Amino acid sequence: MKSEKPPAENDFFGMVYEVCRLIPYGRVTSYGAIARYLGSGRSARTVGWALNACHTQPGFIPAHRVVNRQGLLTGKHHFGNSTTMEQLLANEGVYVEDDRVVDFTEKFWDPSAEIDPLI
DNA sequence: ATTCTGACAGCAA
């Protein structure tokens, strides 16, 4: 067998999609947080690139819950309309103002901090 | 094959 697709656990993109699905309702996370959870703290760019291809994945990927570490909706233009991402977040109780998540530090959800019990 | 870009983040000056 050749070109056998590796499991999501071994696929960087798959990991990104999986973590996105783990983001709780009404919460947001950052690209760097996901990258860090994957073990590559500086691969945040690749995370964004994976989300760019999230539409190729089956099911729904809550990519609108992923923003940059400033809380800015840098990828809102990738949701078809520039307001779609903001609307989705507002629908979950995450309000956005001036392309920035309100109370970002409170809404922030760190996968490596929640999923991995460091206690 | 090489080069550049891309929904970022960290560090140096």
Place this chain on the structure above:
DNA sequence: TTTGCTGCCAGAA
């Protein structure tokens, strides 16, 4: 303090 460069992985030309 801000500005700029580098690093990271994957895909397109």
